[in-house]
Amino acid sequence: xxxxxxxxxxxxxxxxxxxxxxxxxxxxxxxxxxxxxxxxxxxxxxxxxxxxxxxxxxxxxxxxxxxxxxxxxxxxxxxxxxxxxxxxxxxxxxxxxxxxxxxxxxxxxxxxxx
Amino acid sequence: xxxxxxxxxxxxxxxxxxxxxxxxxxxxxxxxxxxxxxxxxxxxxxxxxxxxxxxxxxxxxxxxxxxxxxxxxxxxxxxxxxxxxxxxxxxxxxxxxxxxxxxxxxxxxxxx
Numbered sequence: 001x002x003x004x005x006x007x008x009x010x011x012x013x014x015x016x017x018x019x020x021x022x023x024x025x026x027x028x029x030x031x032x033x034x035x036x037x038x039x040x041x042x043x044x045x046x047x048x049x050x051x052x053x054x055x056x057x058x059x060x061x062x063x064x065x066x067x068x069x070x071x072x073x074x075x076x077x078x079x080x081x082x083x084x085x086x087x088x089x090x091x092x093x094x095x096x097x098x099x100x101x102x103x104x105x106x107x108x109x110x111x112x113x114x
Numbered sequence: 115x116x117x118x119x120x121x122x123x124x125x126x127x128x129x130x131x132x133x134x135x136x137x138x139x140x141x142x143x144x145x146x147x148x149x150x151x152x153x154x155x156x157x158x159x160x161x162x163x164x165x166x167x168x169x170x171x172x173x174x175x176x177x178x179x180x181x182x183x184x185x186x187x188x189x190x191x192x193x194x195x196x197x198x199x200x201x202x203x204x205x206x207x208x209x210x211x212x213x214x215x216x217x218x219x220x221x222x223x224x225x226x
Contacts, residue, residue: 004157031212040123042116042203042216043158050212057213090157096212102148103214105157 003027006091006106013081014114021076021109023091032074033103034066035090043090049074078111086113117141118206120217128225133191135220137204140185144206148214149178149189152201161202162189194224 004025013019023032030051035043047056049068063085065077078085088110092103119138127133135149145166150158164171164178164187171178177190191198204217 006157009155033212040218042118042218043214044216045213048212055212092157094212096210102160102163104160105150107155107157 004091004093004104004106006089006109008109009107010110010112012112012114015083016080019078019081019111021078021089021091021111023074023076023106024072025091025093025104026072027093027095027104028071029093029095029104030071031094031096032068033092033094034064034074034076035092037088037090037108038086046076081111081113083113086111115140116218117144118204118215118217120202120204120220122220123218124221124223126223126225127194129196130193133189133194133198133222133224135189135191135202135204135222137187137189137217138185139187139206139215141206141215142182142185143208144215145209146207147178147180147187148205148207149176150203150205150216151198152203152219158203191222194222196224196226198222199224 033048034046037043046060067075088108090108091106094103148163149161151161152158162176180187201219201221203219205214
């Protein structure tokens with residue numbers, strides 16, 4: 001089945017220690033997104049790639065970076081995680097070339113900061 | 115500023131009855147609306163959507179109603195089943211834009 005896969009499902013890192021979360025997709029969608037969701041809050045878009053074009057949300061902290069080496073993979077790098085970065089991180093994909101289409105989400109990576 | 119709001123954090127319904135989940139939005143430019151369902155430890159799963167050119171879209175037990183003048187949409191689930199117990203997120207966007215604006219979710223519990 002075509003899908004969005006996030007690894008790892010759970011990640012624990014130390015305060016200030018860089019961490020990378022990964023996302024892969026078999027849907028061949030040209031847009032990939034990273035969302036941050038904290039408990040009882042709405043998912044918040046951090047940034048997205050439209051093909052190779054990177055689009056950062058205005059309020060995304062500089063601490064968060066992303067890489068998309070090819071269509072299938074996208075990475076979220078947190079350079080110096082703080083306690084406030086503990087959250088669920090969701091990857092999603094879509095194919096807007098076919099008009100309004102829903103985004104398809106992975107199961108997320110829950111990040112804990114020690 | 116939250117552009118999409120779900121004012122009911124939780125809802126409990128008896129099995130077989132109707133579940134009605136509500137969502138309000140503030141941006142009149144939004145023209146595409148979606149509902150996602152989320153089980154614990156899983157990502158949101160797309161459920162149903164509606165374009166602003168319609169006021170109703172139906173898919174099996176799920177119907178979404180859109181009232182553009184009131185900037186309000188609702189999701190009706192009839193009949194409700196225990197497997198429908200999940201968190202439901204409303205989302206909105208503009209055609210051609212790449213970001214979804216989500217509400218904070220409503221936790222639906224269907225009581226057997």
